[in-house]
Amino acid sequence: METYDVVIVGGGPAGFNAAKSVRELYPDKRVLLINDREELQIPCSIPYVIAGKVPLEKNVYPLEKVKEFAELLIDRVVGIEPATASLFTPTKKIGYEKLILATGWLPRRLNLPGSSLNGIYYIDTSTEGVKRIKEEIEGATKITLIGAGFISIGFADQISKAYGGKEITVVEASEHVASGVFSEEFESEMVESLKAQGVRILKRQRVKGFEGDRRVKRVITEEGEIESELVLVFIGFLPNSRLALEGGIKTDSRGFIEVDSFLRTSADNVLAAGNCIAHKSLIDGKTIPAMLASVSARDGRIAALNTSGPQVKDEGVVPAGLTEVGGKFYGFAGYTEKLLKGDGFKFKALSVSTTDAYPGALPGCNPLKVKLYFTERGLLVGGEFSGKSRGVWSLVETAARLIEGRKKAWEVAALLTTAFPPSTPPPLLQPLQEAAVKFLKG
Ligand SMILES: Cc1cc2nc3c(=O)[nH]c(=O)nc-3n(C[C@H](O)[C@H](O)[C@H](O)COP(=O)(O)OP(=O)(O)OC[C@H]3O[C@@H](n4cnc5c(N)ncnc54)[C@H](O)[C@@H]3O)c2cc1C
Structure with missing residues (x-):
């Protein structure tokens, strides 16, 4: 039986980043990544492939690149045996010092x-x-x-x-x-x-x-x-956690693999990352769906770091996402109106309309809409954003990080953001800060 320092099952964003990070952080470790499919597409951009904006062959997921930093085996893992630190494909038994399960999602x-x-x-x-x-x-x-x-x-x-x-x-x-x-x-x-x-x-x-x-x-x-x-x-995703379950690893009632804050599973030397694990909200500690490439990519890095012992804590996830409809981007971060109302939170919502460039006469300058949510005590808990500019992403991102940092309205009001005519809101109408000032005005 061949034994590796780190074996990763699954080559999606979680497994890929885990393999890459192990190689970068611990160059002496021998890493094996096993994925059951050789050729797959980058999921996030499939709608654009369907629309003919990206050719199919240009949307191929770069699994081959794994070979630059790990051994790659295209095979299906059919069983894991934490007691003997080994796993099985239909034809092989492989040993591991550390195992990272990154088996992802399945369509509901x-x-x-x-x-x-x-x-x-x-x-x-x-x-x-x-x-x-x-x-x-x-x-x-x-x-x-x-x-x-x-x-x-x-x-x-x-x-x-x-x-x-x-x-x-x-x-x-x-x-x-x-x-x-x-x-x-x-x-x-x-x-x-x-x-x-x-x-x-x-x-x-x-x-x-x-x-x-x-x-x-x-x-x-x-x-x-x-x-x-x-x-x-399109009725959602399920965690692909059968392998873990059959290997005696704890999963929650919805089938997500349970991990501690270092992404360690209930089995010794087995970590898990990505869509197959249960994530906690950084806002209130509740288990939340976080089946996103962004979260998986981050999880992969955390799991890699923790293969050499508990180093980096997963403090939780601030839910955030973007979509595109009718030529506009719509994004959100944290908890927004319906969720806050449903959970009985007392909150205040403040809206600001600005532009994604300045001055307004600049060609390509378009409206940008922001709505921020604060608790009664001024804690930022959520935001919604829309506009034609890709800069909507940076508002989602900034808001998510502010929520992560548990920033209050007065800190948001004092936030420094950069300004540049073709690509940012005007310094005289910075939307996050203006929404915070509105909150403070009462
Ligand atoms: C149409 C679409 C659009 C999306 N858009 C976005 C977006 O805009 N932004 C965003 O953040 N996320 C988006 N997502 C979600 C994102 O694609 C997933 O969250 C991400 O792929 C999950 O990564 P992962 O590494 O956890 O798992 P996966 O990507 O599912 O990778 C797991 C891999 O493990 C392999 N595997 C499973 N079991 C075994 C086994 N037993 N042996 C060997 N290999 C195994 C699987 O075949 C798979 O290749 C989108 C998804 C879809 C479908």
């Missing part, structure tokens, strides 16, 4: 009458799978997307912009799009933009099943039926 599937009909697709990150979905979209006229979360509306936006003459329907069981993270004013703007692009959004409609011969023809909801030649199901 529907188990409804007719759900095995042809023409019903789930997210598939293989190059072949993305190619097939793209061809199906090109050939279909009546397309139904199930679920109106971040990924689904990103797809609906790109498909409706890229292809004319399609009847696109998004069916959502709740009364919100984008997982309800945006307040009414932001959400209705997104919905209106999608409508203007010809996307029909049906909220509060639960799918009961599908009808067709061999191929789907109709989506049946509690309210009626939708003629559909193609169905794309």
